[in-house]
Amino acid sequence: MxxxxxxTLSDQQKTLGSPVPPFTAHAISVSLPxxxxxxxxxxxxxxxxxxxxxxxxxxxxxxxxxxxxxICEQKFGMHGERCLLCPTRRIAEQCRAFMIDRAAKEGxxxxxxxxxxxxxxxxxxxxxxxxxxCIELHIVLFPAExxxxxxxxxxxxxxxxxxxxxxxxxxxxxxxxxGIRSPVSPSSRPPTKALxxxxxxxxxxxxxxxxxxxxxxxxxxxxxxxEALSVDQAVYLEERYGRNLPLESAAAAKxxxxxxxxxxxxxDSPGDWSAAGGHSxxxxxxxxxxxxxxxxxxxxxxxxxxAIFSAHQLALATRPAAKSICFGFPYTDTLKILEKWGPGxxxxxxxxxxxxxxxxxxxxxxxxxxxxxxxxxxxxxFPSNPLxxxxxxxxxRALADKYDFLIVVDETLGNFVNVExxxxxxxxxxxxxxxxxxxxxxxxxxxxLNPRGKHYATLKAHLAENYEDSYFDExxxxxxxxxxxxxxxxxxxxxxxxxxxTFLRSRSLAAPAPATASVVKEVFYPKWCTxxxxxxxxxxxxxxxxxxxxxxxxxxxxxxxxxxxxxxxxCHKGPSLGTNFTLACPYAILAHFAELEWAAxxxxxxxxxxxxxxxxxxxxxLANFEKALLAAEALGTS
Numbered sequence: 001m002x003x004x005x006x007x008t009l010s011d012q013q014k015t016l017g018s019p020v021p022p023f024t025a026h027a028i029s030v031s032l033p034x035x036x037x038x039x040x041x042x043x044x045x046x047x048x049x050x051x052x053x054x055x056x057x058x059x060x061x062x063x064x065x066x067x068x069x070x071i072c073e074q075k076f077g078m079h080g081e082r083c084l085l086c087p088t089r090r091i092a093e094q095c096r097a098f099m100i101d102r103a104a105k106e107g108x109x110x111x112x113x114x115x116x117x118x119x120x121x122x123x124x125x126x127x128x129x130x131x132x133x134c135i136e137l138h139i140v141l142f143p144a145e146x147x148x149x150x151x152x153x154x155x156x157x158x159x160x161x162x163x164x165x166x167x168x169x170x171x172x173x174x175x176x177x178x179g180i181r182s183p184v185s186p187s188s189r190p191p192t193k194a195l196x197x198x199x200x201x202x203x204x205x206x207x208x209x210x211x212x213x214x215x216x217x218x219x220x221x222x223x224x225x226x227e228a229l230s231v232d233q234a235v236y237l238e239e240r241y242g243r244n245l246p247l248e249s250a251a252a253a254k255x256x257x258x259x260x261x262x263x264x265x266x267x268d269s270p271g272d273w274s275a276a277g278g279h280s281x282x283x284x285x286x287x288x289x290x291x292x293x294x295x296x297x298x299x300x301x302x303x304x305x306x307a308i309f310s311a312h313q314l315a316l317a318t319r320p321a322a323k324s325i326c327f328g329f330p331y332t333d334t335l336k337i338l339e340k341w342g343p344g345x346x347x348x349x350x351x352x353x354x355x356x357x358x359x360x361x362x363x364x365x366x367x368x369x370x371x372x373x374x375x376x377x378x379x380x381x382f383p384s385n386p387l388x389x390x391x392x393x394x395x396x397r398a399l400a401d402k403y404d405f406l407i408v409v410d411e412t413l414g415n416f417v418n419v420e421x422x423x424x425x426x427x428x429x430x431x432x433x434x435x436x437x438x439x440x441x442x443x444x445x446x447x448x449l450n451p452r453g454k455h456y457a458t459l460k461a462h463l464a465e466n467y468e469d470s471y472f473d474e475x476x477x478x479x480x481x482x483x484x485x486x487x488x489x490x491x492x493x494x495x496x497x498x499x500x501x502t503f504l505r506s507r508s509l510a511a512p513a514p515a516t517a518s519v520v521k522e523v524f525y526p527k528w529c530t531x532x533x534x535x536x537x538x539x540x541x542x543x544x545x546x547x548x549x550x551x552x553x554x555x556x557x558x559x560x561x562x563x564x565x566x567x568x569x570x571c572h573k574g575p576s577l578g579t580n581f582t583l584a585c586p587y588a589i590l591a592h593f594a595e596l597e598w599a600a601x602x603x604x605x606x607x608x609x610x611x612x613x614x615x616x617x618x619x620x621x622l623a624n625f626e627k628a629l630l631a632a633e634a635l636g637t638s
Contacts (some may be wrong), residue, residue: 304431434578494547
């Protein structure tokens with residue numbers, strides 16, 4: 001597959017702050033095309049912040065959500081109050097409990113009010129057609145100075161409303177209603193302290209129109225987003241040409257996804273996609289490596305982080321209280337969840353085999369102090385983000401069986417086409433927003449239970465009683481469409497990534513005979529990082545093994561070389577991964593800007609560049625990476 005990419009830095013710079021993919025109303029990434037832009041974003045530079053019209057949904061609140069929140073504040077808030085918007089009452093109550101707890105730990109108290117707001121199409125409250133029914137909003141109101149705590153809940157849990165839900169609500173609100181004023185400029189709002197630069201109040205009240213199309217990367221920046229199709233036109237085109245299921249088929253779309261994730265669809269190809277969620281579709285034994293897995297063991301969430309948060313909440317609700325284990329350096333919010341909810345965690349951030357020795361010592365020590373299991377659960381990524389390390393899952397499973405704790409594995413980077421981790425886990429979670437979707441235009445997450453796990457019955461019973469489906473129907477419709485060909489896409493991405501990594505490693509200090517001009521220190525990729533552990537879970541396809549995934553990271557001999565490489569690389573630049581197009585970011589800058597020294601202690605160097613490889617033509621990709629490498633080599637020794 002061939003994809004056009006921008007080839008000059010000047011063209012890339014014109015995209016600063018715009019959605020990635022371009023002209024996509026619900027894009028889940030944002031263009032930060034240069035190293036300087038990424039630093040400016042984290043430092044809150046006006047040049048960058050003012051340009052932001054998009055962002056990763058858990059870090060940048062979508063403009064439609066901002067607009068809806070402002071309306072809710074004007075309608076229900078008292079002077080100086082702000083709000084977060086939640087899809088269910090339970091989530092709103094969790095938000096309130098978190099805010100009260102965190103405020104108390106900071107030495108203050110906060111009054112948090114909850115409001116239920118049912119929004120129906122104007123003058124059409126009876127007999128609503130499918131896709132146009134009333135929507136519940138649960139509004140969490142609090143004094144504006146506590147917004148930094150509220151947004152921690154938003155970022156860490158991934159549970160609040162999606163941009164599509166916000167747009168649907170906005171479409172049903174009258175332009176002018178009693179008690180609702182038109183949105184005002186940010187300067188007229190009460191001042192609030194900004195703790196996390198990911199949350200900007202700039203451009204508050206603007207809402208880009210919906211767009212079902214993804215433009216190529218070199219679409220002229222002057223093209224106006226206002227040229228995008230209206231919501232009704234978008235829905236019509238998606239349904240008319242068979243891309244999306246109709247909105248009234250949301251339940252079937254979710255069922256189809258759960259079957260894909262469970263690996264029980266006997267046929268899942270173009271001729272069968274429309275029936276994948278039907279009641280008469282042929283189902284077979286699961287391909288997940290565990291006998292008895294069904295779609296009923298799969299649970300969908302609004303985001304991947306919501307699935308991780310829910311797995312931790314499930315463990316806390318069903319197992320004796322104890323600290324968790326975070327094994328390996330995880331994506332930042334996973335660690336925050338384990339630290340901020342429950343008794344805390346032991347952090348074994350390198351995730352290497354010798355850390356299992358340390359884990360055994362912890363388990364032995366805690367066993368002498370506790371009457372129950374020494375730890376609650378062990379959380380690990382397979383492979384980890386961004387160092388692509390894999391834990392020895394069979395050895396961890398043996399410890400879990402001996403000491404009676406849960407194992408939760410995040411398989412997002414490995415993905416179940418390439419790795420088989422369910423046999424070693426009690427719970428497997430994944431961010432569907434990544435390669436399962438690929439299109440970078442919708443969020444989603446999944447949680448799957450291992451029916452052969454010791455605590456399966458207890459976990460299953462708790463979910464049967466407490467799980468609530470808060471995944472917005474329109475998001476599910478898009479995710480189902482995007483995921484139909486994910487197996488084919490993964491194979492293309494795997495092959496491309498292997499080719500790129502092989503080329504880069506041949507020009508690195510890790511090469512058998514490194515050149516004197518080498519500026520790449522190391523290529524982090526499962527083929528070379530903890531490979532023996534990866535192989536224990538690698539999927540075998542007859543005579544051919546599955547791939548190593550689509551993500552890798554690079555470290556450099558100097559900061560100037562890293563910056564030159566990143567700036568010269570002709571691809572999209574921004575947060576997220578698993579996209580059908582190549583996407584790069586200076587990972588430590590984006591994820592650990594305020595704790596760079598701490599992250600470096602675990603191997604996450606400030607100059608680390610993380611790359612998610614896409615489906616572009618392989619030769620084009622290799623030429624692009626060679627261009628970036630030459631730029632780095634030209635400056636790397638200066």
